[in-house]
Amino acid sequence: MPASVVFDSLVRSIQVGSLYALMALGLTLTLAVVRLPNFAHAELITVGGYVALLSSLWLTHSLFVILGLAFIGSALVAWLMHRAVYRPLARRNLSTYGMLLASFSVGLILRYIIFLLVDRYGLFDKHIAVPVEIWYRTPDVILTNLFFWSVPTAVALMIVLSLVLRGTSLGRQMRALADNGILARVTGIPVDQVHDLTWLVVGGLAGVGGALWGMYTSLNPLTGWLTILSVFAASVLGGMTSFTGTILGAYVVSFSENLLMQWLNFRFGLDFTFKAAVPFVIIILVLLLRPAGLTGFAGSLRKLSRR
Amino acid sequence: MNIDYVATALALLTVFGISALMALSLNLEYGVAGVPNFGQAMFVSIGAYTAGVTYTRLLPWLGGRAGLDPCGDTLTKALALRTELTTLFPTVGFLNFGLTVLIALLLGGLAGYLASYAALRVWEEWYLGLILLVGSEVVRILAQGYPPLLCGSNGLSGIGQPFVWVHNATWSAALFALLALLLAGAAYLLCERLVRSPYGRLLKAIRENDRVTLGLGKPVQRRRAQVMAIGSAIAALSGVLFAVNLGFVSTNDYTVALTLDVWVMVVLGGVGNGRGALLGALIVTVLNRLTAIAAIALNAMGSQFEFNYVRYILFAAILLLMLRYRRQGLLPERARTTIAHDELRP
Helix, strand or coil, rough: HHHHHHHHHHHHHHHHHHHHHHHHHHHHHHHHHHHCCCCHHHHHHHHHHHHHHHHHCCCCCCCHHHHHHHHHHHHHHHHHHHHHEEEEEEHCCCCHHHHHHHHHHHHHHHHHHHHHHHHHHHHCCCCCCCCEEEEEEEECEEEEHHHHHHHHHHHHHHHHHHEEEHHHHHHHHHHHHHHCHHHHHHHHCHHHHHHHHHHHHHHHHHHHHHHHHHCCCCCCCCCHHHHHHHHHHHHHCCCCEEEEHHHHHHHHHHHCCCHHHHHHHHHHCCHHHHHHHHHHHHHHHHHHHHCCCCCCCCCCCCCCCCC | CCCCCCHHHHHHHHHHHHHHHHHHHHHHHHHHHCCCCCCCHHHHHHHHHHHHHHHHHHHHHHHHCCCHHHCCHHHHHHHHHHHHHHCCCCHHHHHHHHHHHHHHHHHHHHHHHHHHHHHHHCCCCCCHHHHHHHHHHHHHHHHHHHHHCCCHHEECCCCHHHHHHHCHHHHHHHHHHHHHHHHHHHHHHHHHHHHHCCCHHHHHHHHHHHHHHHHHHCHHHHHHHHHHHHHHHHHHHHHHHHHHHHCCCCCCCHHHHHHHHHHHHHHCCCCCCCHHHHHHHHHHHHHHHHHHHHHHHHCCCCCCCCCCHHHHHHHHHHHHHHHHHHHCCCCCCCCCCCCCCCHHHH
């Protein structure tokens, strides 16, 4: 392959991988702590993107304010979702299938409300209005400020989250809940409060992910739904409970979607339409061959053997 | 607004028959056997794609005029040939339709069986839902990305229903509606027989607790795979009817939205109750038609409102409300007592 193509897709792999990692960490947290396969996670990403878009259009071009607002907006939506739908249903002992169906419905409702609003105000395929500058240029590769913002932001948030999980009492409580929900409840951990905070964190991470995604490509109401598959694949690669595994998984998914796909196209002429199948193949292979994920239970939030 | 009542009624009946097939299939899989099939759209689409392939390859061959490429330069010619064959030669059309149904049943069953192989060997119960939901989207994208199948994203038209040769449009529609209802009725009877048999009781036992059933020495995985094969075959049958009713096959019709429709039918009507599935299919069919009429009326009044979005919100809200307040559906599953073997003896 020509060097410029290699560098280009390498850069894209790193950038997209960092964003996948941000989004997938939230998903892994919900899976581990709340034990809910949340399909509406996709819409949290979209909401974050649109909050960022609106604030960039009306308020400011400052990156930190935009990302902060996206964090808050998605966090609130996630919290509302939990309080209005998931918690009442979980209290009535709905089966996992029922919860899956419920999260699917919540996602649909949010997605089409966004569709209605976006349609009404003509916000399809918009870019978040932040100035784009070229910060680094060689004959082979051009790096913009977006790259130097999104990757460090994602990495910084990952570090903060892992410090919270390891060092603070909230993190300990989350891990306890992930490990054994009933035992955690018996020990007197304020489960409701921890769930509330978990949802806020999950929503916020997804929101920031969506906002950065919207700067990198364009936004439409299906943005979240189209990325959620890769995000699930990253989470599955992490064994659905492992923190490091999820981050690793996000980069694996991103590299296979971009660099590997590019190579397959170059070498075997595989059409780029099949890129959509990459995360699916990863999910199937992992679930069948190595359900514990990349890192096994080494980095798992729920250090338990099977079941 | 001028409405042709007979035509509307016939269209509603046809769609009801097709929806009933989909709902019965999901009810057998999820309601009775507890397999959460979130890939209903994929199994329906298998039937539809089969119809797309047979109408473009098998039908010309049966009519003795094979070898015309359905896409590309010869697109209009191939379409004219399809239409000619289905309207002028009833026997060829019938033979083709019958073979389509047979192939679709086989392919659907096979797909269900294969899907169960991958999906039932996973750890936590909901992984299956994830795999099927995701799988159906991927199959759709691949079908769209492989042009020889359905001419890519353009789709295929001229997939006429088996009674297009009847000159009177009303009679033609009535015959097709009758066929759809007959097939739905047959599927209903089949499902009822299955559910009331020892086989059906085993399926319910698996749904209630698969470990206990496994512990009793029952072949849990094999039964689940079989029920997915049966359910998917019925779904593929509904897909054939769906396609010929529209007269058009395109990958865009078999999205997650279709899966949502079928789930609303089952959850609304009654999980595990065949009659509930029928009721759910009826309600969803009528609601779909009403929202379509409302959308047309609103557009005529000059509203800027995209009503299709509201339909999704409405259906998702119905699902949430049912899950919250009436989980067993409008017609709950009734407990069936089977008389002891001794009492049955004279």
